[in-house]
Amino acid sequence: MGMKMILSKSALLFKGNFNTSYFLKTHLSFSQFGVGFGAHNSFLASFIHSNSYTSDHDEHPKSKYQKVTNLDHALYLFDEMSQRRPFLSIIDFTQLLQSVTKMKHFSHSLDMFKQMCAIGVPVNKFTMSIAIKCCCQLHRTNDTFAILAYCFRRCIVPNVFIFSALLDGLILEDRILEAEIFFKKLIKDNICGPNVVMYNTMIKGLCKFGHNDIAIQLLRHIDERGCKPDVVTYSTIIDSLCKDKLIDEAFKLFKEMVFKKGISPNVITYNSLIDGLCKLGRWEEAPKMLQEMLDVGISPNVHTYNILIDAFCKEDKIEEAENLVDIMLERGIVPNIVTYNSLIDGYYLRGEIVGEIASPI
């Protein structure tokens, strides 16, 4: 099998089914929640700068459990900790659990959590919320509800972190109806006062299912509840509007966020808008947005460049895409697999990749 690729310079714990409906008895109607691009200029830059703040990152040094980046090392440490008596602090255990979770070894994290419970480590709300997150990432939300039941048995009252993780799990599994019912029940029965993260999670779910209008209603509702929407709230809806090709609506919300609410956009907000412009073929405006980002002091990241590179490649503008790769490299941003996949697609569309591609293995 031969390979001939012509790429130019860029070629380079808890078993059992907990009954979710136990928590969702009350079914409420969600209906109770009930400018186009081009006006950006230096005023925007000054406005955003005036609303930005810098924080001193005077963080505490990381513990050895927080520094772990290797699974085998983490498991070794855990084994060592499990055998020590008296137990180390629950903070040490939780930090190690979090490190394994950050490595995305969710099954191992859950196994560790179960082991902690089995040997009697006094798990707390922090530990619980990490375990629930792991369950959700593994698409095992029903097991998550079992952990919640375990919370109650141990007299650990779930808090907004734990409920938000649960809500996120339902949304991840596309169980939007249950998510809505659950969310409303938490509020109606005063089980948990939602904060902006929980609202954002619900808004993400609504957007995921195309309910932009209800998401915007919920955005209005946040203010009425005395909670403040933030850049994630707006960016989530802006992104959804862009994906639904409602770019003018997205820019309207963008302006509301910046000028009315005084919330500074970030690189993710801009990425969504640039992607929306590219996918609608508004080629004049996308580079302007990139320039605007730079003007307001927001550095494009690998996502930003990938969005533009992919769009150029799909439009047979390979040279422009290659120029962007050069700019990325000059700015110290390393192209990743998405960058190369987009470029390969572009070359393929142009017919510059011929023959069969042999397996490299």
Place this chain on the structure above:
DNA sequence: TTAGGGTTAG
């Protein structure tokens, strides 16, 4: 001195 949310391809 321990926990949560939004962006890119296929």
